[in-house]
Amino acid sequence: MDVLVRVSEATGVPADLLGGYLSALTASIATGRLPDRSEVDALKACGTLAAERGIPLRALTDACLLVAEQLSDGAAVAGQENGTVLGAVLGAVLGAVRRSLAAFAEGYEEAHLTAITREGEARREFVDDLLQGRADARQAEHFGLRLAEAYAVTVVRTDEPLPPDAHVIRRIEQALVSRFGSHNILVAGRDGMLVCAAPASLAAATGEFTHHVRSSVAAWRAGVGRPHHGPGGIVTSYREAVGAIELGDRLGLRAQVLKAADLLVFPVLLRDRGAIVDLVGTVLGPLAEARGGPEPLLSTLEAVFASQGNHTAAARRLGLSTRAVTYRLERVRRLTGFSPADPTQRFTLETAVLGARLLEWPDRPLV
Template sequence: MANPSQRETGPPRTEVDFALRELEFLQRLSRQAAATVNSDELLSLIIRETTSAMGTDVCTLYLLSQSGRELVLTATNGLNERMIGRSILPLGEGITGWVAKSRQPRLVAEVAKDAHWKWVPGLDEERFHSMLSVPIESGPRLVGVLNVQSVERRDFTAGDVDFLQAIAGQVAGILERSELQRRLEEQLREIQLSHDVHERFTRLSLEGAGIPAILEAVGALASGRAALYSLGGFRVRGAGDSSDGLPGRLTVPVRQLSSGAREFRIQAGRPARPLDVVPVRAGADLLGLLAVAVPEQVLDEEGRRRALEHGSTVLALELSKERAAAEVERRLRGDLVEEVLAGGLAEDEMERLAAQAERLGHRLPHSAWVIVIEPDDQAVDSGRNDPARQDRLDAALGEVLKRRLVGGLAMVRSTGAVVLAPGEQTPDLLAAEKLAEHLRAAAAPVLKPVTASAGVGNLARSVSELARSHVEARQALRLTRRAGARSQVTTYRSLGAFRLLLEVQSPEALRGFVSDVLGSLLTYAESRDTPLLETLEALAAARWVRRAAARALGIHINSINYRVERIEKLTGLSLRDPETRVAVAIALRAHAMLGV
C-alpha cells in the first residue's frame, strides 16, 4: 500500500499540460480577436486558430439566421468558399442542424454512416470522414454551430469535445462583442448620415434655394427623380416633363392618406413605374405629396429613406412659409379690393390704393367687370370659415386667372370670392360670362357639397364705378337665388326690366304691389293644394305659351286651362292682356326677391 504522503494530490501531469495549453489558446484567441476590427478577418482568425488547436483539416462556422429557423454557412477554411452565404440548413437537418436544434455536441467517426448525415451538393464534403460539432450559445440564445472535420478517420474524445466547447464559448463572446460593435458603428453611420442629409436640406432652406432645389437634392440623395404633387394628385413642382418618368397626376388611395402613413409605394405613370410617396405634413395639416421614382437597384436604402424623411420635413417648412406669405398677400389684396369696392373714394384715396396695388404686384384696372362667386345656400355651408378651404379657393381661382386673364384680381371671403376682370382682357359681356363660368367651375369642387353660382355686374369704366358693378353682381346673384336657380352664371344686364325692382328703396312698397297683384293667390296657396302660384310662374317663364308651361309642369294642357280659369277668377285679371302679363311677371319676381 502506498504511503499517503506520496499519493498524488492533483491531476496527472498530462492533464495539467492540456489545461494550460487550452487556457493559453483561449487567451491568445481572445487577445487576437480584441485586436481585430474587420469582421471578415475576425471570422478567418477564429477558423484558422480553431483548426490548428484541434489538429483537424477544416473548421466551419454556421450562424443562426435572423428568422431563427435556419443556419447559414458563414466561414470555412476547407469547404467550398463559394457556398458561403448560400449553403443554408434548416434546424434539425443534417448533423449540423441536429446539433443546433438539440443544443448537444456530436462526435462522428464516420459521417457517411451517421443517421443525421446529409450531403450538401457543391460543399465538397465527400473527402472528410470524421467530424465533431458543438453548438455556439450565448446564455439561453443559440448563436450558431462550430464544426471541425478531418480527412483521416479520427475518434474524437471527451477531451476534444470539452476543448471545442470551450472554444465555442469563447467564440460566442467574440461574436457578441463583434455584433455589438457592428451595431454601434451602424448607429453612428446612421446618425452621421442623418446629420449630413439634414444639414444639406437645412442649408438649402436657410439660403432660400426654394422648393425646386430641395426636390433636386431629394432626387440626388434618393437616386430617383422627385416631384411635388397637390392633395388632388396634380404635379405642381419638379423639373422636367412627362419624359422624366414622373406622371402629371397621381391616383393615391384615400386610405393611405387617412391612415397617417409616413411613406408608401404605388404604381403610377405610363408605363406604370414604382414611386415612393411621402405625405408632406405640417402638424396635422396635409400640405402635399412628395413622390420619388424608385430606381431599378437601390444602392443605399438607408440614405434613400433619410432623404425622403428629411426632404419631406423641409418641404413642409417651405410650403408652410409659402402658405403664410400667400395668406399675408391675400389679406393685403383683399383689403385693397374691399376698399375699392366700398366706393365713395376721393381722388387722393384712389392714388393711395393704386400705389398700394403696385407694391403688391397688381395694377388697378381702368375698366373692369366685377364677378361675384358665392355658395348657393350659405345657411348650410359649414366650411365657410375654414382657412384651408379659403386657401384652396384662392389657388383654384388664381390658376384660372393665370391661364385666362392677365392682371385679374381675386379676393376670397368667408362667403365666397370677388374677381376684378380688366376690360382690356375681357372686351364684352359674352367674354365676361365665359370667364365667370370658368371661375365658377373652378370654385365648385372646393365648395362641395354646396353648389356655387356667379353674378356679373355691368362694365365699370373707371375705378370709382367698381363699387356700383359689385353691387349689381351681388343683386344678380340674389335675384337668381331667390328664383331657385343653382350652379348658374347670371349677369345684371340679363335681368332686363326686373332691374327696376332693385331701384325701389322701400320694401313695403314692393310688398304692397305684390299683394295687389298676387294677394288672392298667396292666400289661396296657404289653404289649398292646387299649385296655382307655381302654374303662374311656369306660364311667365314659358312666355305665356300654355303648352310649353304644361310640359314644364308635366301636366295635360286641359289642366293648365283649368288652372288659368281659376287664377283669373280669383284675381280678377285677364292673362291675355299684355299689360297684365307684365304686371304679373314683375310681381312674381318681386315676390321671389323679397322672399315673401
C-alpha cells in the same frame, strides 16, 4: 478653406453655407461615420438660409457634389499612397453626401413652404381689403391687379362652401393665368364662395372662368357684376354679383349664370318698398282666398310668363296638363280681375309676381 473658395467661385454659393457640410464630409472620410443629428440640423438650417437668400436648389446641389468630388480626389490619392481600400473611402463620402443633401433639401423645402403660407395669408388679407375697399394700388399690383382699369367681378356659390385654400381654386386660377397672364386675373376664395376679378377689356375672361367652374364643380350658381373703375369699383361689382345670386334665389330663376345688368329692374322695385307692397297686396292679395293658398297660382303665372304666354310650354314646366293651366289662369282672373291675356294687365300681373318673390310673399306677411 481653399476647397470652399474654389467651389464658391465655381457655383456662386456663398462659402458660409458650405462650411458645416465640408466639416461633416471630412469627418466621414476620416472616420467612416455618417453626419450625426447636430450636423444634420446645422445643414438643414443652411438649406433654409439658402432658400431665403434666393439661391437655386440646383446651384446648392452642384456645390455639394463639387465639394465631394474634390475631397474624394484627395482621399483617393491619399488612399493609394497609404494602401487603403478606396471603396470604403468613396462609400463613406457618398453616404455623407446623401444625408447632407437630404438635410439641405429639407431645410430648403421648409423655407419654401413657410413662404407659401405667408403669401397665402397675405393674399387672403388682400382679398378682404380689396372687397371692402381698403386695398391700395401697390398691394393690388403685387397680386396682379391694376386698379386704374375697370374690373368686373364674378362670384360663384357652390352647394358646399369652399375653403380659401381649396385645390379647385388654385387649379382654376392657374388655368386662367396661363391664358390671360398673371397681371390680369385674380381668383380667390371669399366667405365660402369663389371670386374672380378680371378687367372689363378681357371680355372672354368671365366665360372662361365659368367654363372651368362648370368642369370642376358639380352644383353651383354664378353672379356677374357690372364693370366699375378703381378699388371702390371692384367692391361695387362684387356686391352686385352677390346680389344677383340672392335675387336669383328669391325669384326662383333657373339660370346658373345671373348678370347684374339683366336684373337692374329689381333693385329699382325694392327701393320703393311701400309701392311694391301696395302692388302685391292689391293685385295678388285676393289669391289668398284660393283653395290650397296662393302658391300654386303664383307658380302657374311664373311658368306662363317664362313661356311667353304659351300654355303648353308652361304646362310642361309645371308637370300639369294644358287644361289645368288654363283653369288656374281663369281662377286668377276671377279672384284678381287681372288676366295674362290682356297686354296691360299682363304687365301688372308679372310685376306683382316678381314683387311677391322679392318680398317672399306669401311665406312672409306684407308689411
